[in-house]
Amino acid sequence: MQIVINALVLGSVYVLISIGLTLIYGILRILHIAHAGIYTLGAFLGLTFYALTGNFWLALILSMVLTGIAGVGVYSYIYRRVLSKERIVPLVISIGLFIAMQDLYRLIWGAYKKPFALDLGINDIKGKGFVITQHQILILSLTGISLILLYLLMNKTKLGKAMKACADDLVMAGALGINVERVVSFAFFLGSALAALAGVLIGVYENNVYPTMGDEVSYKAFVVIVLGGFGSLSGAVVAGFILSFAETLLVAWKGFLLPRDAIAFLVMILVLMFKPEGLFRRAST
Amino acid sequence: MRRLLAVLLVVAVSLAMAGVIKIGLFVPLSGIGADDGESALHGAMLAVKYVNDHGGVLGKKLELVYYDDQTDPKQSVSLAYKLVQKDGVVAVVSGSYSGPTRAAAGIYQRLKTPMVSAYAVHPDITKAGEYIFRVGTLATVQGRAGAHLAVEKLKAKRIALLVMDNDFGVSLANAFKAEAKKLGAEIVFEEKFAVGEKDFRTILEKVKKLDPDVIYATGYYFNASKIVTQAKELGIYQTIIGQEGYDSPLFIELSKNHAANGTVITTDLDRDSERPVVQWFMKEYEKEFGRPADMVAASAFDAVMILAKAIEIAGSTSKSAIKDALYKVSGIDSVTGFKHFTKDREAVREVVCQVIVGDRFHRFWVIDDPEIVTPGK
Numbered sequence: 001m002q003i004v005i006n007a008l009v010l011g012s013v014y015v016l017i018s019i020g021l022t023l024i025y026g027i028l029r030i031l032h033i034a035h036a037g038i039y040t041l042g043a044f045l046g047l048t049f050y051a052l053t054g055n056f057w058l059a060l061i062l063s064m065v066l067t068g069i070a071g072v073g074v075y076s077y078i079y080r081r082v083l084s085k086e087r088i089v090p091l092v093i094s095i096g097l098f099i100a101m102q103d104l105y106r107l108i109w110g111a112y113k114k115p116f117a118l119d120l121g122i123n124d125i126k127g128k129g130f131v132i133t134q135h136q137i138l139i140l141s142l143t144g145i146s147l148i149l150l151y152l153l154m155n156k157t158k159l160g161k162a163m164k165a166c167a168d169d170l171v172m173a174g175a176l177g178i179n180v181e182r183v184v185s186f187a188f189f190l191g192s193a194l195a196a197l198a199g200v201l202i203g204v205y206e207n208n209v210y211p212t213m214g215d216e217v218s219y220k221a222f223v224v225i226v227l228g229g230f231g232s233l234s235g236a237v238v239a240g241f242i243l244s245f246a247e248t249l250l251v252a253w254k255g256f257l258l259p260r261d262a263i264a265f266l267v268m269i270l271v272l273m274f275k276p277e278g279l280f281r282r283a284s285t
Numbered sequence: 286m287r288r289l290l291a292v293l294l295v296v297a298v299s300l301a302m303a304g305v306i307k308i309g310l311f312v313p314l315s316g317i318g319a320d321d322g323e324s325a326l327h328g329a330m331l332a333v334k335y336v337n338d339h340g341g342v343l344g345k346k347l348e349l350v351y352y353d354d355q356t357d358p359k360q361s362v363s364l365a366y367k368l369v370q371k372d373g374v375v376a377v378v379s380g381s382y383s384g385p386t387r388a389a390a391g392i393y394q395r396l397k398t399p400m401v402s403a404y405a406v407h408p409d410i411t412k413a414g415e416y417i418f419r420v421g422t423l424a425t426v427q428g429r430a431g432a433h434l435a436v437e438k439l440k441a442k443r444i445a446l447l448v449m450d451n452d453f454g455v456s457l458a459n460a461f462k463a464e465a466k467k468l469g470a471e472i473v474f475e476e477k478f479a480v481g482e483k484d485f486r487t488i489l490e491k492v493k494k495l496d497p498d499v500i501y502a503t504g505y506y507f508n509a510s511k512i513v514t515q516a517k518e519l520g521i522y523q524t525i526i527g528q529e530g531y532d533s534p535l536f537i538e539l540s541k542n543h544a545a546n547g548t549v550i551t552t553d554l555d556r557d558s559e560r561p562v563v564q565w566f567m568k569e570y571e572k573e574f575g576r577p578a579d580m581v582a583a584s585a586f587d588a589v590m591i592l593a594k595a596i597e598i599a600g601s602t603s604k605s606a607i608k609d610a611l612y613k614v615s616g617i618d619s620v621t622g623f624k625h626f627t628k629d630r631e632a633v634r635e636v637v638c639q640v641i642v643g644d645r646f647h648r649f650w651v652i653d654d655p656e657i658v659t660p661g662k
Contacts (some may be wrong), residue, residue: 002486006484006486006487055377080576103315106315106319110323112320112535112541113320113535113539113575115538115539131519131520133518206539207514207540208507212316212319248484259481259482260479
């Protein structure tokens, strides 16, 4: 039981981060490594606003909005200029941007790890042989709400359908009168805001915010989108949970036989060997 | 005319230089070790201030030349050449981790420049040669002291081990295990974890079922804070024993629900010490840098203090004279209670055990038995 809870919490965070990456990869075919830097920005902004206002929910929303805007900025000032170049160009830019962001955060917020102490005033749920802490409740419920909203957005609104159309064929979508610019910007906004949510949640959960917190995320999220089939949203969601359950179960069964990160990549290699298109290929591609 | 100018320039430069003695420092100021690097730099800067306020060395002022090694062995090696050949430092302090320090140690030995490692623990560092010294407590000594703390002081018979899987964690755990067995305790559980591990719940569940008397967990403050937090969450109330890696105010801050309280660690920094230099250091550090000092800062402080003393004993800035003098340094104003170096260039000091009570470190026990605290025994 405890294992399932742990895996769900871990998977929730993987999923939140991967959604942005998947959206962006799905539409622009860019591997947005700097997304991990965006995630860190979200955590820092959340912490800063929480320290300033003392209101966690306000801080969370401010952080999501501002980080979302930063994400749009990354698209319109950087990626948009190189979209016509070979795909290696945006990739290299993305990696460079990620490193620059980490150092920028260090200069602004300092090198020391910062605690993110938050007491929501809810009690931990204690049952026989398991415990769900208040922060785990927070993560599970916010992820659940986000996923439901995302599902509604993608399937019930015009904007969602426009995003899907752009992911299918960007040029064609433009030709059919969809404002591609606006759709892509929105995808960056949405993805970045969700990354900020993930950053704040992880900051609270680990009680720890620091400039290089995106390192691990940068490659874990990559594994998730490969597993999920490059650009499939539902695939990314399922893959995030598969990864977290694989990691947690293996640790429970065998102990720390391998570092977690090794497990993630092992799973990825196996999938690529036997199912190179990922577990959940998008029907249309 | 041009030659004359050049000569004048050289004279001017050497006149300007005459007033200072340069000490080099390499620290990680970016990359994963950036926070420890900043602490080490601040500690060293404070020591230079302390020495200069007390009249300097050989009538000259100390000057610190420092560079960022990015926690990268390649960088620390090229910085070694830079510090010695370009900046002309007379001795060097490593404020970096074991990896970069170990790589640079061989270079300093070859360049015959004394190097004092502040807090890097890998046993091989000092084996680089006669010019390489260590202020920090060797892992074997600290592990041994931890075993005495567990078995003698805390009366543990059954011990669970959580081992961080790197040089630091493994060498501590091995020393601990050997000594604990010798003292008659039983290791009922042992598990390794990666440095970046964040979720110990699954492992702690297993530990809980075994119901050991204490848990000895090697780690740094950032994973240790997770171990104590998650242990409390799961209702594990046995004492957790840590080491100097825990020794940072951040260990307490990053633990949730005050879970750090009750943890006992072996370390070099005795915050309750009455010695004036410790009190001055703790107060001045917080005033100057806006945060409480940690073990890393204290070790870097001492490394500079030891070098200053060695230069004074040597009576010159000749590198080989400083090296010889380092073997003789004792009775200095040291924050970590440094006594002297052994012939293998390892530090001898009392090992301080601190307990966390009311979210602060306090003195718990002091181990000064030479059989335990002398490296190489």
